[in-house]
Amino acid sequence: MRFVHGRRRGTSLAEIERVYRTRFDEYHRVAAAVLDDPDRARDAVQEAFAAAVRKRGSFRGEGPLEAWIWRAVVNTALNQRRGGSPELLGPGRNGDSPDHRPDDDRAEELRGTLRLLPERQRLALFLRYYADLDYATIGAVLGISEGTVAATLHTAHSALRRRLEEVRL
Amino acid sequence: VNDFDPALVVELDRLAPPSATPLDWSDVLARAGRRRTSMGVPVVVAVFAAVAVLATPALGIRSRVGDLLGLHGGPRPGFVAALTPVAGSGSGSLVAAPVRPFTPVGSQRTVGFSRSLAVTIRFSGLSGPATTGLLRVTPPRGSAGSGYVVRLCGPCRSGATIQIQRRGLFLALLAGRGTAVIATAAHPTGELQGRLLPTRTMPRTPGG
Numbered sequence: 001m002r003f004v005h006g007r008r009r010g011t012s013l014a015e016i017e018r019v020y021r022t023r024f025d026e027y028h029r030v031a032a033a034v035l036d037d038p039d040r041a042r043d044a045v046q047e048a049f050a051a052a053v054r055k056r057g058s059f060r061g062e063g064p065l066e067a068w069i070w071r072a073v074v075n076t077a078l079n080q081r082r083g084g085s086p087e088l089l090g091p092g093r094n095g096d097s098p099d100h101r102p103d104d105d106r107a108e109e110l111r112g113t114l115r116l117l118p119e120r121q122r123l124a125l126f127l128r129y130y131a132d133l134d135y136a137t138i139g140a141v142l143g144i145s146e147g148t149v150a151a152t153l154h155t156a157h158s159a160l161r162r163r164l165e166e167v168r169l
Numbered sequence: 170v171n172d173f174d175p176a177l178v179v180e181l182d183r184l185a186p187p188s189a190t191p192l193d194w195s196d197v198l199a200r201a202g203r204r205r206t207s208m209g210v211p212v213v214v215a216v217f218a219a220v221a222v223l224a225t226p227a228l229g230i231r232s233r234v235g236d237l238l239g240l241h242g243g244p245r246p247g248f249v250a251a252l253t254p255v256a257g258s259g260s261g262s263l264v265a266a267p268v269r270p271f272t273p274v275g276s277q278r279t280v281g282f283s284r285s286l287a288v289t290i291r292f293s294g295l296s297g298p299a300t301t302g303l304l305r306v307t308p309p310r311g312s313a314g315s316g317y318v319v320r321l322c323g324p325c326r327s328g329a330t331i332q333i334q335r336r337g338l339f340l341a342l343l344a345g346r347g348t349a350v351i352a353t354a355a356h357p358t359g360e361l362q363g364r365l366l367p368t369r370t371m372p373r374t375p376g377g
Contacts, residue, residue: 017194024192033185042190050200110180129181160177 011059026131027073033126034077048072067140113163121156250363256356261292263349285334299325301352
């Protein structure tokens with residue numbers, strides 16, 4: 001995925017709107033994964049973009065504009081999660097459903113495993129799989145180096161694969 | 170470089186499936202504007218209050234709120250006079266300050282002041298012992314009154330502190346209507362004299 005870099009100091013309303021209109025689904029999907037609630041996720045994304053509009057003069061252009069907004073979205077979603085449901089991808093969305101299927105058990109296992117992962121690993125996974133971000137951008141969003149992103153994802157992959165193998169057996 | 174795990178893709182898709190959420194850019198702009206308004210008003214009020222309380226001393230104004238809060242812990246107004254010879258010789262000074270200021274418990278700062286003034290007179294080089302010390306207060310400009318005299322000491326000793334209290338004296342001194350006079354036997358109408366001037370630097374309060 002290629003990103004357009006913003007100006008060196010500040011960014012325009014039009015640029016933020018362009019990101020909003022072209023990337024909204026990805027922002028929303030990651031926020032939904034963090035909050036486990038599409039409605040709250042939409043609210044988080046709207047708030048994050050509103051914050052970006054307000055603070056667009058402080059964008060320093062040291063990285064992609066998308067990454068700068070990603071950071072706002074992730075932080076807003078995390079703040080909303082801390083102010084609401086304490087669980088990340090908490091159980092119960094499908095488990096109590098009347099049309100319970102075997103696949104739901106695997107989903108619940110995966111949810112449980114994700115919940116046990118450290119927050120950085122969860123966020124790296126969400127940004128990688130739901131937003132298709134490269135390591136450099138994930139690092140910019142989470143404030144870590146590309147190498148740390150690779151190591152973080154490797155650790156998360158190992159834990160999830162192990163769990164999925166156990167479930168399949 | 171970024172290797173996906175196909176199995177994880179399937180499982181993670183199941184957890185947070187893509188959804189068609191309608192875009193609403195006008196809502197973003199409305200939220201941005203709403204927050205600025207709601208945050209702006211308290212900030213402006215807070216800044217105004219801080220300036221009103223803290224900056225007024227710098228402008229030469231004492232705010233009542235600051236006084237009550239003890240924020241103007243700096244010097245209190247007092248009075249000083251340089252005593253110069255009008256007859257004979259010698260020189261001296263007079264310092265007057267409010268006494269018995271209220272000091273809140275646990276604070277080193279004084280708040281408020283009483284109507285009593287502690288007056289300290291110092292002099293030297295007189296033609297003889299100081300027989301009398303007076304504070305002559307003239308009437309307000311344009312007033313038909315004749316003013317009055319407050320006796321400070323007699324005989325007087327250099328360095329002595331006298332407490333005086335009289336209704337309206339503080340305001341009269343603030344208006345610059347007070348003059349100190351030190352008389353000697355050789356000059357009974359006054360050998361040293363000086364006008365009391367208000368000062369924002371409170372002189373040391375002797376015995377206060």
